[in-house]
Amino acid sequence: MASINDIRAAFPYFSQGPGATGYVYLDNAATTQKPFAVLEAMNQFYIHSCANIHRGVHRLSQSASIAFEDARGTTAQYFGVNNPQQIIFTSGATESINLLAQGLAKSHLKPGDSIMLSVLEHHANFLPWQEWAHAHQGTLKTLPLTSDFEIHWPELESHFKSGIALLSITAVSNTLGIRLPLEQIINMAKRYGVPVCIDAAQLAAHQYMNLDTLQPDFLVCSAHKLYGPTGTGILYLAPSWLNSLPISKTGGGAISKVSWEKTEYVDGALRYEAGTPNIAGVLGFAAALKKLQQWDLATCEKHEQQCLNYLEQQLIQIPEIIVYAQGKPKIGSLSFNVKGHHAFDVGSFLDRYQIAVRTGHHCTQPLMTHLNVSGTIRVSVGIYTSQDDINAFINALKKTLVHLLKYHA
C-alpha cells in the first residue's frame, strides 16, 4: 500500500510547485494536481509518437492509434465496463452532457416531456436540460429530497409512475460532498423504464465504480478531477444506447462512407468522436487511472474520509462556523460559512495564510438558493491531502476569524 508520502512524492506540486513552499491545496473538487506519470505520458506522445490517430498507415499514426485505443481499454476497465466501445472520449463532463442532451433531443425527448434533476446539480448538469426544456415546452422536476437530503422514495416513485423522460443526477454534490444512493435510484428508475444519467465528475475521483453492475444509461466525468489533464473526459453509453443515441457532432473520423447524397457512420465509440480528439489528454488520463489503481483508490478513500471527518469535528467546535449537511457522510468536499462574513473575505484571508479553498456558489446556484446563502467556503480533499494540511487549514481559519472579528469591531 502506498503511503501518503509516496503519493506526494509522485506529484511535482509538492517538490517543484507551490506545495514545496508550504502552500496547501484544498480545492481538489475544482481540479486536482497532476502526477509526474501523467505529464510523462503526454510528453512521451508529443516527443516520440506525435501523429494523428485512425487515419495514417505510417508507423507514428499506427502507434498513436494503438496507444489511444489502449487508453480506451484502460478507462473502460477502471470504470468496470467490459466493452471499451461504450467509453466515448470528450473534452470533459460539460461537453459529455451537452452531447447527450443534443442527442436525446433528436430521438428520445418529446416536446412537453419532464426531466428530473436534483437540487444538488452543478450547472453543467442543469443548463443543457433547462435549455432543452425552454425550447420544447418541457418541465424540469426536482428529485424529491427531505430537508436532510435523503430521498423521499414514495414521492420519487409517484413521479416515475406519472412519467419522467430522463433522470439526470450527480453522484456526489460538488458543494456539500453528500452522495446520492445511486444503486437504489437506478433500480427504481429501471422498474419504470426511466433512463438515468449519472454525473460522476466528483465521485469517480474518490470511489471505484463498476458500471456493468450499476447499469446507468449514461455517465459522464472529467479527467482533470481524477489527476488527469484538463480538456478530456468521458461519456459512457449503456449497450442499448451505443449506436442508437443520435450523434450531435459530425465530421472526420466518425464516418464509414460520405457522398453528396448521404453519409454512413461507423459503429462504436468513434461514431461520437468526430474530429481530432485530445490524444495527449486521453493518454494522460489513462496514465492517471493506472496510478489510481496502483495506489488503490479504495484505500485512498478511507484516508480522505478520515481527513474530512477530522475537519468536520474541528469546524463544529468553532462557534462562528456553520457546516452544511453537518453530520452526514461526505465524499471529497465539505462546505461551511462564517456567520456574518462573506465567503470571499474568508477565502482571501485563507490564501494569505497559504491555503487554497474554493469560495462562492461552486456552479450550484439552485443549491445556494435552496440553502438561502450567496455562497459557501468549500474545502475539498484529494489522495495527497494529509492531516497536517487540515491542521494548517484550521490554524489559518482561526487567524482569519481573528482578523474578521477585528475588521467588524
Ligand SMILES: Cc1ncc(COP(=O)(O)O)c(C=O)c1O
Ligand atoms: C459535479 C460536477 N459536474 C460537472 C462538472 C463540470 O466539469 P467540467 O468543468 O470538467 O466539464 C463539475 C465541475 O466542477 C462538477 O463538479
